[in-house]
Amino acid sequence: MRIIGGKFKGRRFNPPADKWPTRPTTDFAKEALFNILNNLLDFESVRFLDLFGGTGSHSYEFISRGCTDVTYVDKFPGCVQFVQKTARELGIQEQLRILHIDVFRFIESASGQWDYIFAGPPYALPTIDTIPDLIFEKNLLAPEGLFVLEHNPHHDFVNHPRLKDVRNYGQTYFSFFE
Numbered sequence: 468m469r470i471i472g473g474k475f476k477g478r479r480f481n482p483p484a485d486k487w488p489t490r491p492t493t494d495f496a497k498e499a500l501f502n503i504l505n506n507l508l509d510f511e512s513v514r515f516l517d518l519f520g521g522t523g524s525h526s527y528e529f530i531s532r533g534c535t536d537v538t539y540v541d542k543f544p545g546c547v548q549f550v551q552k553t554a555r556e557l558g559i560q561e562q563l564r565i566l567h568i569d570v571f572r573f574i575e576s577a578s579g580q581w582d583y584i585f586a587g588p589p590y591a592l593p594t595i596d597t598i599p600d601l602i603f604e605k606n607l608l609a610p611e612g613l614f615v616l617e618h619n620p621h622h623d624f625v626n627h628p629r630l631k632d633v634r635n636y637g638q639t640y641f642s643f644f645e
Contacts, residue, residue, distance in 0.1 A: 468480055468481070468482075468522060470527050470531050471494070471497060471498050472532055473530075475530075475531040475557060476531065478527075478531075478557075480522070480553055482522045482546075491521060491522050491524055492617060493636070493639060495636060496637070496641075497524065497525075499634065499636050500615070500634075501528060504583075508613070510532040510534045511533040513534050513536070513583050514580070514582050514583075515537045515582070516538050516540070516581040516584040516585070516607065517529075517538065518540050518570045518573075518584065518586040518587070518588070518598075519570055519588045520539040520546065520550065520587075521543075521546050521587060522546065522549060523549070523553055523554075523563075525585050526550070526563055527553065527557065529583075530557075530559045530562045534562065535561075537562055537563045538564045538581070539563060540568060541566075541570075542567065542569040542570065547567040550565055551565055571594070574602070575605070577607055580606065580607060580609040581607060581608065581609060582609045583613050583614075583615075584602060584613075584614040585615050586602075586615070587617040588618075590618060590619045595618060595622055598616055599616060599627055602644070603629060608645075611645075612645070613645060614645075615642070615644070616644070618640050622640070624642045629644040630644055631644060
């Protein structure tokens with residue numbers, strides 16, 4: 468995996484492969500997503516929440532582009548340790564708040580709002596379809612904010628009242644909610 472843009476552009480990182488529970492967004496899909504976000508967000512002023520943060524790829528990308536307020540959430544200890552290590556290597560500990568907690572427990576107890584929320588849950592997660600409603604019920608998205616959920620073609624949010632757009636890149640779908 469690599470960082471696509473910003474001050475760390477081109478930087479590669481390799482998470483451990485043994486029993487790794489993540490499905491990182493492909494570089495192709497991530498680059499397409501960030502091409503869209505470049506036109507929608509001012510990275511330097513955004514508060515970003517990275518749910519199911521996995522390898523931290525999206526968090527690093529935001530910080531690389533100037534974001535100074537990133538909250539990363541994942542329950543898998545290996546992922547959290549990898550992100551802590553990578554944050555030290557990149558010198559971004561001040562910009563990155565790393566939380567080792569189940570995403571649903573975090574959502575239930577979270578206070579505050581974020582301008583941009585990204586959720587990249589495991590595609591097989593049985594409760595993936597509940598995530599948009601939980602985000603809005605708990606009022607986690609700031610006014611004028613954007614929530615993007617990564618999922619596969621087996622999930623359809625076309626009837627969700629807050630859905631604004633869907634983009635697909637092979638088996639990777641991004642649903643945009645406002």
